[in-house]
Amino acid sequence: MKTSTPRLGFSFGRLWTIGRNTMTEVIRQKFFYILLVFGLVVIASSRFFAQFSSVEQIKFIKDFSLAAMTVFGALIAMVGTAELLPLELENRTIYPILAKPVHRTEFLLGKFAGMAMLLLLTILLMSLIFEGLLLSTEHQLLASAAASASAPGAEVSAQEIADQILHQTRDPALLKAIFLIGIKALIVCAISLLISTFATSVIFNVISSVIIYICGHLEAGARQASLGDQSPIVRGLMLVVAFFVPDLSAFNLADAVVLGQHIPLRLVANTAAYGIFYAAIALALAILIFQEKEI
Amino acid sequence: MHAIATRSLTKHFRSTWRRRVVGLDHLNFAVRENEVYGLLGPNGSGKSTTLKLILGLYQPSEGEADIFGMSVERTVSRTSVGYLPENPYFYRYLTGAETVRFFGRLCGMRGRRLEEKVSELLALVGLEAHRDRRLAGYSKGMLQRIGLAQALVHEPRLLLLDEPTAGVDPIGSIEIRDLILKLRGMGKTILLCSHLLDQVQDVCDRIGILHYGKMILEGDVKGLLARKDQFQFTCEGLDDPARARVREAIRAAGGRLISEGNPATTLEHLFLQSVRSADRGKAAPSGATRPVDLPTAERP
Ligand SMILES: Nc1ncnc2c1ncn2[C@@H]1O[C@H](COP(=O)(O)OP(=O)(O)O)[C@@H](O)[C@H]1O
Ligand SMILES: [Mg+2]
Numbered sequence: 001m002k003t004s005t006p007r008l009g010f011s012f013g014r015l016w017t018i019g020r021n022t023m024t025e026v027i028r029q030k031f032f033y034i035l036l037v038f039g040l041v042v043i044a045s046s047r048f049f050a051q052f053s054s055v056e057q058i059k060f061i062k063d064f065s066l067a068a069m070t071v072f073g074a075l076i077a078m079v080g081t082a083e084l085l086p087l088e089l090e091n092r093t094i095y096p097i098l099a100k101p102v103h104r105t106e107f108l109l110g111k112f113a114g115m116a117m118l119l120l121l122t123i124l125l126m127s128l129i130f131e132g133l134l135l136s137t138e139h140q141l142l143a144s145a146a147a148s149a150s151a152p153g154a155e156v157s158a159q160e161i162a163d164q165i166l167h168q169t170r171d172p173a174l175l176k177a178i179f180l181i182g183i184k185a186l187i188v189c190a191i192s193l194l195i196s197t198f199a200t201s202v203i204f205n206v207i208s209s210v211i212i213y214i215c216g217h218l219e220a221g222a223r224q225a226s227l228g229d230q231s232p233i234v235r236g237l238m239l240v241v242a243f244f245v246p247d248l249s250a251f252n253l254a255d256a257v258v259l260g261q262h263i264p265l266r267l268v269a270n271t272a273a274y275g276i277f278y279a280a281i282a283l284a285l286a287i288l289i290f291q292e293k294e295i
Numbered sequence: 296m297h298a299i300a301t302r303s304l305t306k307h308f309r310s311t312w313r314r315r316v317v318g319l320d321h322l323n324f325a326v327r328e329n330e331v332y333g334l335l336g337p338n339g340s341g342k343s344t345t346l347k348l349i350l351g352l353y354q355p356s357e358g359e360a361d362i363f364g365m366s367v368e369r370t371v372s373r374t375s376v377g378y379l380p381e382n383p384y385f386y387r388y389l390t391g392a393e394t395v396r397f398f399g400r401l402c403g404m405r406g407r408r409l410e411e412k413v414s415e416l417l418a419l420v421g422l423e424a425h426r427d428r429r430l431a432g433y434s435k436g437m438l439q440r441i442g443l444a445q446a447l448v449h450e451p452r453l454l455l456l457d458e459p460t461a462g463v464d465p466i467g468s469i470e471i472r473d474l475i476l477k478l479r480g481m482g483k484t485i486l487l488c489s490h491l492l493d494q495v496q497d498v499c500d501r502i503g504i505l506h507y508g509k510m511i512l513e514g515d516v517k518g519l520l521a522r523k524d525q526f527q528f529t530c531e532g533l534d535d536p537a538r539a540r541v542r543e544a545i546r547a548a549g550g551r552l553i554s555e556g557n558p559a560t561t562l563e564h565l566f567l568q569s570v571r572s573a574d575r576g577k578a579a580p581s582g583a584t585r586p587v588d589l590p591t592a593e594r595p
Pocket of ligand 2: 339342343344381457
């Protein structure tokens, strides 16, 4: 009878069916709107906080907006991802799905893909607002610079000021910074998904993610500080933390961008690879746990 | 080859205080192809657990199960089975059509073929009129029917239905029973869990009764229910003297009359008749969401 054993390969079609549905699901939640709108408002408001000289004003907008994108990206990733699996289990919507010829891996990665896509779209939207803000500020500053420089007795030429302004606004390093903000949000998303495969409480998940997030930012500084410390306990501890917690400060290019430093593409690529590697490990662990999970 | 076969299928749950709860206890049973098998039993007897083990949603503590000869540990075994969960919940923000489409996509269908399947299934379960309404506004009966539609989307040979009429009013429940009969007519193999016994009696070929996770009785419905030593007539148009002559004839033939009287109609029958004649009077009760055409099926 059994001439050939049928197989069911991994399917990106099924994965993306789950992913698209996940996007719809999260977009419909209140927290998402609130965080998104709040994030956009915060970015837009940097225009009104800034009352500095021309170039300083642009630096402030950049610093402020990149920080806002980082924080709101991470917040949406934490809250949104933490709820994905608990909601499916609580509402029992997962049963008819896994009763279909769908691999659990496809389901879990689909959930991740949907959330990841939403995060990238969110960051894209915030970037557009940010870019619009930069361009309008640039326009205004160029006009006023031209006016003041053409006044008799000006110390710097209009051209010089304009160059300074354009150097700040048309900086390709901005794209690199935003790219790494996106990668960082994906790491947070993967870690939160991993936690949700074994923790049932959403609150516990969010708190854990926040702690890991903060540790991830303090890690590099702590390592620096403990460099002189010869105590094996401290060094061992640092190693353990470095193993479990990704060095998230590496993804922060805002300082370099504001200072107008050159950011080598190589550095960006390496950091991104480090982040993707970390997220992949977290996802692999999540899949291992979810395969065995009693749903 | 059996549609379903289980060998020593066992499931323990760990509850609070580390007490072990037996969900299913060394179950051996088989469902043949093209039969409707009723799995009965009181609440907590292990019916839903059995279905979830067969679907690989739970891992067995012991034993194993096959679908059409293939181990349920393999995801691919799910290509030939459709599942209607107990009290089904789907995404509330999707419409009826979107729900069936979603599950169709999960089964690898797309394009024209998928759209045709969606319309066909919505028609089969009688939800075309509600295809673009969100499930958040569906009644329990409508959720059960959309659940049936999604269970059928990949044309499985086997259906597992967990309490398909739980919480559904009598009319909706008869509609679902008729649907099951229709599916049986289409040649599907069906494993039906229920604790509503008279429903099962109408639909099933064979039944098994679970109690505390053990199969305590199994067999053919007709064989189990018929009392072969007794026989029943139901007559019309006999007056008193004629009845007396019948009693006399029974006695003369050596029989013993056990009971007589007016047969009671079932409450369900009475309910359906009243609702139908009330509907015939006016178009539809105000505010009613149910379509006016009620099922025409009567109890056999
Ligand atoms: N996920 C679970 N965790 C713990 N106990 C469970 C779980 N599922 C079922 N049980 C227990 O297993 C037994 C059988 O349950 P179930 O199969 O749902 O019964 P039925 O469907 O026949 O009403 C019950 O005692 C129930 O409490
Ligand atoms: Mg049950």
